[in-house]
Amino acid sequence: MTVLFECVHRGERHFGCEAPVDGAPLRLYPLGGEDLRARLLAADGDGAALVAALTEGREATTVPAAERDTVTFRPPLLPDSLGDALVSGFMQTHNVKADATTQSQPNWFFKGLGETLKVPGEALAVPGDAVAVCEEAEVVLVYVTDEAGVPRYVGYTFGNDLTDIGRFKRHNGHLSYAKLCDSGVAPLLFLDAPPESVTGRVTIERDGATAWEGTFTTGTKALHYGLPDMMAELFSYTPLLHPGRVHYVYIGADRSSFHAGFRTADRDRVEISFETHGVTLANTVDWR
Structure with a gap:
C-alpha cells in the first residue's frame, strides 16, 4: 500500500512516503513550497507515480529511531487555514x-x-x-x-x-x-x-x-x-x-x-x- 504523511522536524515541514515503524529510523523529505493537495489532484489516483515524482531529486533526511521525538506528525493534507x-x-x-x-x-x-x-x-x-x-x-x-x-x-x-x-x-x-x-x-x-x-x-x-x-x-x-x-x-x-x-x-x-x-x-x-x-x-x- 502506498502512503503519504506530513510532519514537522526541527521546525521545518517534511513529508514521508513510507509507513513509520516503531523503533526504526524515519525517512523524510523537505516539503519546501510543495502543495501536496494540488499534486494529488494532478496524479489522478496514481499513487506510485506521485511518490516517484515527489521524491525525485530531493535529498532525504533520516531521523534515527532515538530522535523520533523531534518529529511532530500532522493530520493528512490538513490545510494551513x-x-x-x-x-x-x-x-x-x-x-x-x-x-x-x-x-x-x-x-x-x-x-x-x-x-x-x-x-x-x-x-x-x-x-x-x-x-x-x-x-x-x-x-x-x-x-x-x-x-x-x-x-x-x-x-x-x-x-x-x-x-x-x-x-x-x-x-x-x-x-x-x-x-x-x-x-x-x-x-x-x-x-x-x-x-x-x-x-x-x-x-x-x-x-x-x-x-x-x-x-x-x-x-x-x-x-x-x-x-x-x-x-x-x-x-x-x-x-x-x-x-x-x-x-x-x-x-x-x-x-x-x-x-x-x-x-x-x-x-x-x-x-x-x-x-x-x-x-x-x-x-x-x-x-x-
Whole structure:
C-alpha cells in the first residue's frame, strides 16, 4: 500500500512516503513550497507515480529511531487555514446496526473544522457536560475539492469519531450536538481505494490499567449502504463544494464500548489498533 504523511522536524515541514515503524529510523523529505493537495489532484489516483515524482531529486533526511521525538506528525493534507477543512461523517451505516427502522440514506453529521482533528498523542476534547462518551473506530475518506468545485477522492486514513452517545440516546434529535467532540485521526494517508475489510481492537486504560477491551470490524464490506451512493448524495449539496476545501468523512463504526455497557471517564486513554493495516491511535479523553 502506498502512503503519504506530513510532519514537522526541527521546525521545518517534511513529508514521508513510507509507513513509520516503531523503533526504526524515519525517512523524510523537505516539503519546501510543495502543495501536496494540488499534486494529488494532478496524479489522478496514481499513487506510485506521485511518490516517484515527489521524491525525485530531493535529498532525504533520516531521523534515527532515538530522535523520533523531534518529529511532530500532522493530520493528512490538513490545510494551513483550518477553516478550509471540514470534518463530518455518517451514522448507523454498518450491517450490525441495521434494523426495520433503517433509512434508505444514512444520517450525515458535522463534527467541526480542521482544529478538531487530533493525531495520536494529542488529547481529544469533549464538552464538560457530556452525558456518556464512546470511541468509534472508523475508516476516514479524504477528498480535495478541485477548482471546479468537484470533491475528488485522494485516499483514506483511520480515525476515532469520539461521540457523546449518551446525549443522542437521551434525545435522538441531538445527534448534531453529540458529534461535536474532537476526532482522532491517523497521520497516514493511504493512496488506495477504501478498504473492504478492517479489523482491530480497542483498549481503554484508566489510571494505568486496562478498564475495557473489545474488537471491531469495519470497511466497505461491513456497510449496509453502498459507499458510492452515500458519497454521491453528500456531495450533491452545493454549500459543501467550495474549491480548495479538504473533506474528512468518517463512514461509520461497528459497536463500541458503550454498547458493551462501559462508560468512558475523564482522562481515560483510548487506544485503537487497526491491526489489518498496522495503524494505532492512542489519545486521552479530556472533558472541558
